[in-house]
Structures are given as structure tokens and as C-alpha cells.
Amino acid sequence: MADKIFVDTNIWLYAFMDDNRERTRISREIISNPNVVLNTQILNEICINLLRKAKYTEENIQILIVNINNHYEVSPITADTILQASFIREKVDMEYWDSLIVASAIQNNCKILYSDILPHNYIIEKKLKIVNPFK
Template sequence: MSDKVFLNSNILIYTYSATEPEKKLIARKLITDNLTFISTQVLQELCNIVTRKFNYFDAAKVVQECSQNSLYMLTPNLPFCRRAV
């Protein structure tokens, strides 16, 4: 049974880590074993980070991968915000 998990940009960054293999494994397992959600803000943070680490082509590939890879995008609207508070 999978849990609903909201991912922050750190978790997504660790899925591409070359220097933190243990964290990379945990992050990938978290994503593959659960129903995962991200927000547009998380994608913006991810983009900001990866454009400093990778060239723009590779950064765009990472952001596209993360936005399409079985992740559910949360788009805030008024009912959504009311439920959150």
C-alpha cells in the first residue's frame, strides 16, 4: 500500500545526486513506492538549483523528467487552500 507523500525540492535533487548514493537510493525509493505530489513552487526551486549545477539542456531535462514522472502536480485554488488551513 502506498502513502501520499508531498516532495520538496531536496528530495528531487537527491534523486540525481552523484555524491550522496545513500540519499539518492532513499529518494528514488520514496518516489517509486508512494503516491507522490509536487507543486509548481517545488519545480521552480528545482529549476533554480539544477541550472546552477548543470548546463541548461540537462537542467531542462531534469525538470521535465520530474514533472512527468508519476508525480501529481498540485495547483493551488481557493478550496485547496481552505482545506490546507
């Protein structure tokens, strides 16, 4: 089985609503991987941004949620996730919400976290590599 990958919000948004064709192509290629994981925080961020910026209707959002839930592993944020995020922040200078994403990726045994806002090629806890797919 191939390694699991965790995909940050912006990569999803670029796949759905970006004017940069190359960034859209790369993002769509990433989310076409059958081993993609996201958490409920990412799903929430996708929805609010598509509602506000892309003017998705509630019906469009509902269809999107069902499709994402059917095709990808959607991990809930639990008290354990929040605790692990706190431990990560003790070791690494990281924003609260970013640490939740990192903690979720680690909890779900992902090897790579695709993000264009976190430090490229950074390795956390010798388990998770952050990759900016646009570098």
C-alpha cells in the same frame, strides 16, 4: 489505495545530483512511489537548482518537466493554498515558503511530507507528519 506522500525539493535534488550514494538511494526510493505529490513551487525549485548547480540544459529541463508532469501529481499553488499557509504560520513558527509546502501537502490529502529541513516527526493539524528520511 496507498497514502499520498509529498516530497520536498531537496529530496528530489538528492535523487538527481548527490554525491552521497546512500542519500541518493533513499531519495530515489521515495520518488519511485506512485503516490508522490509535489507542487509548482517544488517543480520550480528543482528546475532552477538543476540549471544552476548541475548545469542541466534547457532541453534537459524540458524533458524533466514533461516526465515529472506525466508521472506525478503536480499541484498548483492557488490563493487558497496561500491562505491556508497563512493560517498554518499563525499556529506554527514556520518560514513562508515552507508553509506553502505544508499547505499544499495538506490540501492534497498527503499523510507524509518528506523533508530534510523541516522538523522530523512533527505532526501538523493532526493530518500531516513530516519525516526526515535520513534520520
